[in-house]
Amino acid sequence: MNANLKTNSAVPVTILTGFLGAGKTTLLNRILSEDHGKRIAVIENEFGEAGIDNELLVQADEQIVTMNNGCICCTVRGDLVRILGELSDGRESGELQFERVIIETTGLADPAPVAQTFFVDENIAENYQLDAIITVVDAVHAHRQLAEHHEAQEQVGFADRILLSKTDLQEPEIVLDLETRLRAMNPRAPIKHVHFGQTELRDILDIDGFNLDDILKIEPDFLEDISHEHEDDIRALVYQTDRPLDAARILAFLNIMIRDYGNDLLRYKGILNIAGCEQKVIYQGVHMLMTETFGNPWQADEARESSMVFIGRNLPKEDMLEALASCRVGV
Template sequence: MDTIDERIPVTLLTGFLGAGKTTLLNHLINDPEAGRIAVIMNEFGAAGLDHDLIEASTEETILMQSGCLCCTFRGDIAKTLGKLMARKQNGELSFDRIVIETTGIAEPAPIVHTLVVDQLMPHYYRMDGIVTVADAATGASTLETQVEAVNQLALADLIVVTKTDLVSDADLASYEAQVNTINNSAQRIYANHGKVPTGALFGLSALREDVATDDIEAWLGKAEKPQTHDHHGDDHHHHDGQHGQGHHHQEHQIRSASIEVPEPIPASVFDFWLDMLIAIKGPDLLRIKGIVHVEGMDWPFVFHGVQHIFDAPVPLKSWTGKDTTSRVVVIARNMSQDDLDASLNMLRMKPKEVETATDGMVLETVEMPF
């Protein structure tokens, strides 16, 4: 019998300065349907809290009438999360999930790493998703000059587009095309003056044993035309629709690609592909995620990594589908489209090809569940 994951889900809310995180958070905090959420932010005042809706407050926390709890952190996010969990276990606080708001110029990756590699965090918390707020009015120019804004989009599970009422349909379409070049696998919704359906922000990650097939497809994005084995051509060919996830962002060299492999992948082949990719391009791997069927396993697993740091892979032991297609999405920086596609095509190799390729090589193995 599968055990129930009782860890607290954590949502990372990011987005560049002025994108609308404050407005979104304010609606979330004041929404009774949001439930018992602990919102971690740098400053209380930044969220524009309605003091008429404050139930109780201390120097470090504010309890809203909606049931949401707000707290500040100035430094180590792991210590803040540790204190919250200690107070929850002592019965001082009650919350069911956490939302962490980053500063507008923050890189999301370090917080994701903390939840994965900190000694205590993975026991009590799990990453539920990365939500990036994207400003349709000024976002295009921001992406041209601010690499942090690009990285915030690249890591997103969900992109919330704001201020669409301030731009023309043509400008909105142009901006969305620009966003697609960075991350075409993320789900996308549109805020109505900062309001979004509360539930849309949660349950984004597929890293859970009870995940449904539809949730995995949403997490990995659409793949009507996945990458094919017979890849040819230069960068200008990657805009013609023959590569479902192949995109090119010239200014910051962000590219993404996906692949589908119909038959189960030998474990040695998957290990070789992942080891090689991390060894060669580790710091530039903005995100890797996928569902993989491995030869000899009765069920597939989902995996996820940011740069060289990976969450514990989750075996889908309740899997009943007969489809054995593996699907992997990679978003990388400073990697040519040809190299990225060629890397993914390693997943089609045979074990003997791997033996030949690894002869005399020493690689650091990434532990996977097989």
């Protein structure tokens, strides 16, 4: 059977990838909040021990599963197979109702092992159909990320669609130069600009974009066992506390981190319990660009815990943990 032909019972799967901070979760929120009438199972994969992106997703009726193993690859791919199997069992028994699956990979993931799963595992290949790999590219930081990180190159190379984010923050000539570079890397993937996840769903869902023959041309051993390692100097630092944080101190800490380590901060994000604030404070950043917004109000029966993740190169872990501890109220 042609691997690109969809059986009547196969569930279409979209792999959403892109480097750290490109805007994957923003795009996923856009998909989940759209009035498309479809029920979607979401598999979240995060780098680090604490899940943040799941909190940043809209609270919809979708089935959301979080994988905190670091990357969907190598031995961890077994977890992906297990989760997809459990979703299939739930769907068959009637306990779960969904019509498609979206897998959001960590920004440090090579998409090849994820896509590989749908061809080398017989049960998964029978129940699921890989529809497309959608790659979000950060127009502000892409040139540097492509030069420094093999994963960023793989994400572009495997893309069936490329969505270029943050173009409003970059000079037009640099954006044009980036588009030329992306087309040279992957001439078969259409490129579209996306602003805060605003894009036509018909351009990213049900497009039958994944073509196994094309993938085998760029990676002949695609269907063979794939090994994968992250760069040794990239680490995730996780900080959690159930004590409220002082707004001035935490802001000073973030400003110092951006000033002194901005070039090495690949991604940082968090949900904060700020003393005196009845709403969650959400911050997200890439290198020296950071945004801060108010989230949902804290619920009466909800534990007011702050959770922060920093992903970067050669970060001063002990100094950071000590500084964060000093941001707690009463210290």
